[in-house]
Amino acid sequence: xxxxxxxxxxxxxxxxxxxxxxxxxxxxxxxxxxxxxxxxxxxxxxxxxxxxxxxxxxxxxxxxxxxxxxxxxxxxxxxxxxxxxxxxxxxxxxxxxxxxxxxxxxxxxxxxxxxxxxxxxxxxxxxxxxxxxxxxxxxxxxxxxxxxxxxxxxxxxxxxxxxxxxxxxxxxxxxxxxxxxxxxxxxxxxxxxxxxxxxxxxxxxxxxxxxxxxxxxxxxxxxxxxxxxxxxxxxxxxxxxxxxxxxxxxxxxxxxxxxxxxxxxxxxxxxxxxxxxxxxxxxxxxxxxxxxxxxxxxxxxxxxxxxxxxxxxxxxxxxxxxxxxxxxxxxxxxxxxxxxxxxxxxxxxxxxxxxxxx
Amino acid sequence: xxxxxxxxxxxxxxxxxxxxxxxxxxxxxxxxxxxxxxxxxxxxxxxxxxxxxxxxxxxxxxxxxxxxxxxxxxxxxxxxxxxxxxxxxxxxxxxxxxxxxxxxxxxxxxxxxxxxxxxxxxxxxxxxxxxxxxxxxxxxxxxxxxxxxxxxxxxxxxxxxxxxxxxxxxxxxxxxxxxxxxxxxxxxxxxxxxxxxxxxxxxxxxxxxxxxxxxxxxxxxxxxxxxxxxxxxxxxxxxxxxxxxxxxxxxxxxxxxxxxxxxxxxxxxxxxxxxxxxxxxxxxxxxxxxxxxxxxxxxxxxxxxxxxxxxxxxxxxxxxxxxxxxxxxxxxxxxxxxxxxxxxxxxxxxxxxxxxxxxxxxxxxxxxxxxxxxxxxxxxxxxxxxxxxxxxxxxxxxxxxxxxxxxxxxxxxxxxxxxxxxxxxxxxxxxxxxxxxxxxxxxxxxxxxxxxxxxxxxxxxxxxxxxxxxxxxxxxxxxxxxxxxxxxxxxxxxxxxxxxxxxxxxxxxxxxxxxx
Numbered sequence: 046x047x048x049x050x051x052x053x054x055x056x057x058x059x060x061x062x063x064x065x066x067x068x069x070x071x072x073x074x075x076x077x078x079x080x081x082x083x084x085x086x087x088x089x090x091x092x093x094x095x096x097x098x099x100x101x102x103x104x105x106x107x108x109x110x111x112x113x114x115x116x117x118x119x120x121x122x123x124x125x126x127x128x129x130x131x132x133x134x135x136x137x138x139x140x141x142x143x144x145x146x147x148x149x150x151x152x153x154x155x156x157x158x159x160x161x162x163x164x165x166x167x168x169x170x171x172x173x174x175x176x177x178x179x180x181x182x183x184x185x186x187x188x189x190x191x192x193x194x195x196x197x198x199x200x201x202x203x204x205x206x207x208x209x210x211x212x213x214x215x216x217x218x219x220x221x222x223x224x225x226x227x228x229x230x231x232x233x234x235x236x237x238x239x240x241x242x243x244x245x246x247x248x249x250x251x252x253x254x255x256x257x258x259x260x261x262x263x264x265x266x267x268x269x270x271x272x273x274x275x276x277x278x279x280x281x282x283x284x285x286x287x288x289x290x291x292x293x294x295x296x297x298x299x300x301x302x303x304x305x306x307x308x309x310x311x312x313x314x315x316x317x318x319x320x321x322x323x324x325x326x327x328x329x330x331x332x333x334x335x336x337x338x339x340x341x342x343x344x345x346x347x348x349x350x351x352x353x354x355x356x357x358x359x360x361x362x363x364x365x366x367x368x369x370x371x372x373x374x375x376x377x378x379x380x381x382x383x384x385x386x387x388x389x390x391x392x393x394x395x396x397x398x399x400x401x402x403x
Numbered sequence: 404x405x406x407x408x409x410x411x412x413x414x415x416x417x418x419x420x421x422x423x424x425x426x427x428x429x430x431x432x433x434x435x436x437x438x439x440x441x442x443x444x445x446x447x448x449x450x451x452x453x454x455x456x457x458x459x460x461x462x463x464x465x466x467x468x469x470x471x472x473x474x475x476x477x478x479x480x481x482x483x484x485x486x487x488x489x490x491x492x493x494x495x496x497x498x499x500x501x502x503x504x505x506x507x508x509x510x511x512x513x514x515x516x517x518x519x520x521x522x523x524x525x526x527x528x529x530x531x532x533x534x535x536x537x538x539x540x541x542x543x544x545x546x547x548x549x550x551x552x553x554x555x556x557x558x559x560x561x562x563x564x565x566x567x568x569x570x571x572x573x574x575x576x577x578x579x580x581x582x583x584x585x586x587x588x589x590x591x592x593x594x595x596x597x598x599x600x601x602x603x604x605x606x607x608x609x610x611x612x613x614x615x616x617x618x619x620x621x622x623x624x625x626x627x628x629x630x631x632x633x634x635x636x637x638x639x640x641x642x643x644x645x646x647x648x649x650x651x652x653x654x655x656x657x658x659x660x661x662x663x664x665x666x667x668x669x670x671x672x673x674x675x676x677x678x679x680x681x682x683x684x685x686x687x688x689x690x691x692x693x694x695x696x697x698x699x700x701x702x703x704x705x706x707x708x709x710x711x712x713x714x715x716x717x718x719x720x721x722x723x724x725x726x727x728x729x730x731x732x733x734x735x736x737x738x739x740x741x742x743x744x745x746x747x748x749x750x751x752x753x754x755x756x757x758x759x760x761x762x763x764x765x766x767x768x769x770x771x772x773x774x775x776x777x778x779x780x781x782x783x784x785x786x787x788x789x790x791x792x793x794x795x796x797x798x799x800x801x802x803x804x805x806x807x808x809x810x811x812x813x814x815x816x817x818x819x820x821x822x823x824x825x826x827x828x829x830x831x832x833x834x835x836x837x838x839x840x841x842x843x844x845x846x847x848x849x850x851x852x853x854x855x856x857x858x859x860x861x862x863x864x865x866x867x868x869x870x871x872x873x874x875x876x877x878x879x880x881x882x883x884x885x886x887x888x889x890x891x892x893x894x895x896x897x898x899x900x901x902x903x904x905x906x907x908x909x910x911x912x913x914x915x916x917x918x919x
Contacts, residue, residue, distance in 0.1 A: 049802075253775045255766050262762055265751035272710060272740070272748040273762035274731035383418055387461055390416045 052385065053327060056378050061339075064367030068360055075356060082354040089349035090342055098231035100338065100345045102303065106131070107337035108240040109295025110319025112247050113288040115328040117168075119251065120284035121264035122175070126168045126186035127292040128316025129193030132309070133167055134160030134296025136197040139307040142218030142300075143205055152221040157239070157297045164293015165286045167193060172285035176278040182285070194312050201307050215307035224302040234302035240334075243291065248330040250287075260284045292316065321369060340365070404432040406469075407596055408454075408565060413463035415449050419804055423449035424460070425620045431565070436587060436597045438607040438628070441617035441640055443835045444808055447600045448490070450617070451567045455487040456480040486563025488554040490570050496543035500536050501525040504557050528556050533589050547695055548579040555586075566590065567598045572606055574696060574863065577899035584610050602640070604633040616640055641838050651849045654873040656685040658721075659918050660826050660857035661707070666716035668702050668881075676702045678881045680716070682916040684826065689848065689858040690916075691872025691890065693865065695902050699881035700861045701743060704830045707859075708740045709733045710748075720826065734763055737825030741815055741832045743861075749815040750803045757785040757799035760818050792817040793843060809840035816844055820851060827851055830861045845871055865895060876916055877901040884908060886916040 072086075073079045090096045110127045117124045141156040171189055174180035205215040224234045251257035263270040263280045271277045299315070300307065322340060326332035343361050351358035371377050408431040415424040423446045431437045439447045452458040454465065456474040465472050467483055474480050480487075494503050501521040510520040525538035534552045542550060551571060558566055568587075572580045587597055587610060601607050607614060611628045616639045623639050661684040668677035676699045684690045692700055705711035707718060709730040718725050720736055728736070742748035750759045761770065761781055770780050785799035794813045796806060803811055816832065829848060833841040848871065852858050862868040868875065869890055877885040877898065885901040885908045887893050900906040 249775065253778065255771055255776055258758070258761075258765050258776065262751055262754065262758065265753050266747075268748050269751045269762065271730065272708075272742060274729075274734045275762070276729075276731065379418075383416075386418060386420045387416045390420050390422045 052382055057325065057372055059378065060368050060371035063371060064364045067367055068364045071360060071363060072356055076354065078354050082350050082356040085353050086346045086350040086356075086360075089353075090345045094228075095231055096345060096349065098228065098233045100341045101237060102232050102234075103341040103344060104334065104337040105236050105240045105302070106295050106299045106313075106315040107318050107322050107341055108334055109243065109298070110292055110315050111322030111326060111333040111337050112243060112319075112330055113291035113295070114316075114319040114323035115326065115330060115333060116247065116251065116260065116291065117285055117288040118323055118328045119264045120260045120281060121267065122172070122281060122285055123183040124168060124171055124186045124285050124288060125183065125316065125320060126171055126189050126193075126285075127288065127319045128312055128314070129186075129190040130164035130167050130289045130292035131296035131299070131316050131319075132190075132197050132312055133193050134164045134293030135300035135307065135309070136200055136296075137163040137293070138222070138297035138300045139201065139205060139215050139218065142222035143216050145222075146219060147221060149221045152219065153224050153301055156222050156301060157294050160297025161290040161294035164296065165290035168285045168289025168292070169282070172282045176281055190312065190316070198310075205307070207306065210306075213310060217306045218301070218304075222301060223305065224298065232303060236298040236302040239294070239298055243294075244330055244334055247291070251330060256283070292319070321365060324369060324372060404435065406430055407433040407467065409466040410450065410454060411464050411466065413450060413453060413465075414461045415446075415453060415458060416461050421807060423620055424453070426462070427617070427620070427622050429615055429622060430625070431596060431598060432613070433596055434591060434594055435612040436591055436599055436610055438611035438614045439598055439600045439617065440602055440604070440607055440614060440636060442602060442837050444837050445617040445640070446620040447617055448569055449620075451487065451569060451598065451600060454480065455485060455567060481561045481563070484562055484564035485567065486558025486561060486565070487567040488551065488558060488569065488571060490573065492550050492554055494542045494550060494553060496541070498542060499538065500540050500542060500545070500553050501538035503542055503553055504528070504538075504560055506557075508561070524560070525556070528560055532556070532559060532586070532593070534586055547574045547697070548576075548582065551575070551583070552586075563595075565596045565598065567600070569600045570602075571599070572601065572603060576695060576902045577896055578903055578905075580606065604636050607636070608633060618642060649845050649849070649870045651871075652853075654688045654852065656688040656873075656918075657855060658686055659683045660686050660721055661859065662717075662719040662917075663703075663707070664717040664719065666703070666706065666713070666718075668699075668706060668711075668714050670702065676881045677706075680878075680881070680883055681914070682876055682883060682886075683918045684857040684859050685918055686825070686855045686857045687852055688873045689852050689860055689871060691868040691875040692859070692861045692878055693868045693875055693898055693902060694863075694878035696863050698878045700830070700878055703878075704740075704743070704828055704859075704861060708738060708828060734822070737823070739819040739822055739824035739827045741819050741827070741829040743830040743834075745808075745812055745815050750811060752804040752811075753802060755800045756789065756794065756796055756803055756806075756814055757781055759803050759814050760785050760788055760799075763818060763822055788817040788821055791821075792847075807837075809836035812836050812844070813840055816847065820847055824851070824856055827856050827858045828861075829858065831863060832860070833862075833864070833867060865898065869893065869895070869898070874916075876913075879904045879907075883913050883916070886913050888915065 069083060072082050076082045090100050110131060113127045137160045138156040141159050145152065147155060167189070171182045171185040174185050175182045201215050202213065207214055207216045224236050227233045227235050227237060251261065259275050259280045262275060263277050267277055318340060322333060322336045325336035325339065343364060347358040347361035350356050410427065410429040413424050413427045416422050427446070427450055429450060441447050449458060453460050454474065456476045456479050465474055472483055474483065495506065504525050505521045510517045510524065512520070522538045525536070529536050534556055536549060536552050536556065542553065555566070571583060575583060591597060599611055608628060614626050614628050614631065614636065615622060616624045616636060618640060663680060663682050666677050666680040670676045680703060694700055702711060706713050709728065713726050720738070725733060725736065746752060761784065764770065765776070770777055782799055789796060789799060792813045794810050794817065796810065803814060819827070832844050832848070848858060860868065860872055872890050875887045875890045875893065876883050879902060884904065
């Protein structure tokens with residue numbers, strides 16, 4: 046079993062390595078200053094504290110969405126509604142932040158809770174459609190994202206829009222609602238601690254509680270779960286509600302930590318990134334921060350490269366796509382794995398033979 | 404006799420690490436019936452799958468008529484004159500016999516399939532080989548023995564000179580088996596070569612010219628059939644003398660635990676699969692259900708265990724009507740279930756052994772503290788069950804997928820037997836597993852019976868159902884057609900006649916199985 050894990054990690058690293066190589070080749074073709082571009086891309090995020098802090102900041106929403114998607118994927122539910130839940134979580138936080146007056150700290154936490162509850166309620170929709178009418182959750186959550194996007198924009202535009210701002214944003218949030226910065230001079234905020242706490246909570250939830258166990262068994266083999274007496278429909282429901290709660294909280298934290306008012310004019314895309322993170326992390330909560338950090342690092346690196354050299358940041362999309370394809374391709378390096386299996390089996394045979402001759 | 408086929412030094416290792424064949428040599432002469440025998444899991448089927456191009460070996464080579472061939476797919480195998488009739492038939496149920504036979508090599512007329520020609524081809528073929536089938540019948544309406552004939556014809560039409568039959572008699576009644584053997588002799592006289600996979604020694608003695616015996620993935624001997632006795636073969640197969648008899652005392656039946664009353668069921672394709680099925684199972688007895696597969700046994704088990712919705716009738720467990728009870732509620736009332744297909748229902752193959760052992764009880768207080776589960780107790784229970792049921796594994800954390808079939812079944816059985824059941828439903832409890840595991844499972848079932856558990860045993864293995872059961876019902880066409888209060892007075896031939904629907908007891912005789 047240990048070898049299996051090791052092999053999967055190896056496989057991911059090889060996939061990353063290959064896609065980086067291909068990205069480098071592309072950079073060499075399109076750029077007049079390839080070495081400069083490469084160094085910005087690879088080392089840029091480490092060159093200043095501010096840049097590195099950017100990497101961590103961006104990891105936070107990726108962690109929340111990665112966790113949300115992981116929980117749902119572990120139940121074998123391909124709900125991609127994290128995007129919409131995340132967006133609406135931010136909208137909920139905006140409403141709480143603007144319309145209420147609460148003490149510092151309490152205000153943020155209340156806003157985060159509201160974001161989470163709203164997210165949970167929203168992803169309950171595709172879940173109940175699935176259990177009641179067997180509607181494919183992938184399709185309904187995908188559609189739900191658009192509904193939620195327009196709903197959110199409508200709420201902000203019609204009720205909370207600051208007409209004096211000159212562009213389409215909400216009023217400023219009460220400062221009591223904002224999450225304070227962790228390190229002065231950077232944008233890194235206390236939300237990172239929430240993210241870390243969430244990783245620990247979700248890990249324990251998935252691997253140490255009966256609810257997590259039921260989710261995992263349902264995901265591994267739904268028929269087996271049903272046969273064993275697990276209430277599969279109930280599991281499918283709550284797995285997606287929990288996913289929605291995590292994503293919604295993530296949205297609220299992102300808004301309260303990084304912004305002073307609601308500024309998104311389109312879906313920020315972190316929900317989709319959550320899918321990438323979950324796939325890279327093999328749906329394992331412990332690996333989610335690593336995957337989130339990796340993705341975030343790529344993004345910031347590419348951003349620096351685009352700003353300082355002639356290579357557009359879209360190169361990152363190429364890398365991302367390649368990594369995902371190679372990781373998702375089950376048979377990638379399957380021959381190698383099979384060789385490993387054969388080697389081990391042969392060792393066992395010779396050991397057994399040795400045992401007989403003794 | 405001339406050597407027609409030679410497999411040399413074949414080694415096959417499956418992706419889960421199981422070594423199915425270890426440097427196997429296998430040779431078949433032209434025009435013989437060659438039996439390939441061995442326990443379940445000895446590697447017979449794997450070897451034949453390699454020959455038919457369904458699996459690629461890690462090592463080894465295959466020679467036909469002395470020249471080396473590289474069989475990369477069944478298409479190549481067919482080109483080389485090899486045909487295979489699988490254990491589970493590969494037919495399209497919604498097509499006719501003729502359509503199945505010509506599938507992939509359809510006769511054409513003006514760009515369309517020439518159905519008349521197809522029927523003609525089938526009729527000619529059927530006559531030539533003396534394998535009588537109705538070309539226009541739907542395959543799904545055919546009895547098992549008929550389907551097998553269609554499979555054989557399919558292979559013959561594609562020019563098979565070497566015919567591999569994978570446990571062809573496992574699904575047949577004694578009468579059908581006799582018929583099949585006559586057909587096989589006929590084929591042999593026509594110059595065909597037949598490889599006959601089996602672990603039924605009596606049949607092997609009856610039909611084969613030579614025998615290759617396999618054990619643990621190795622070839623342990625090739626003999627002329629006339630030179631060896633059944634005892635010799637079984638000793639080589641198992642590696643020791645086997646006790647064919649299951650030792651048990653006479654049952655002492657107590658109260659009725661399960662009472663099934665007038666069960667009727669129409670399946671998802673509108674076919675009536677259960678007709679007025681009524682019986683009772685008493686504590687301390689093993690009631691066997693014999694019958695050719697597909698005569699309603701599966702649906703019956705699924706309804707009792709709650710996997711399938713009940714249409715009409717009543718299920719009464721210890722005096723309580725459980726018609727609408729969920730699977731969980733039924734389990735709480737003491738129903739245990741060893742499912743027919745362990746990989747579909749029995750386990751989560753990618754879960755650990757421990758995770759698979761607690762799936763029916765993980766919510767119980769004893770395994771949970773306030774929020775977190777008590778992992779120590781889970782591990783303790785797993786270690787205890789692994790020891791008690793002799794599950795061969797490295798640790799409770801090992802993935803079930805990495806275990807052999809017998810050990811996977813032990814995981815299922817360990818869980819189901821250790822939940823203190825009142826009613827145990829064992830559906831094909833020893834299918835496809837080795838003798839050691841089979842013995843252990845049989846012994847445990849008898850132990851449970853002696854503790855007063857009511858056991859309902861469904862098995863397609865006549866030997867098992869006759870040896871293990873105390874009393875027996877026979878199902879045919881969704882009905883109970885016979886009840887035998889004491890199995891020891893029944894012969895295999897008699898049972899076969901009921902299983903085929905040739906005989907049927909009177910309603911009064913059958914109703915004796917209802918104890919109030």
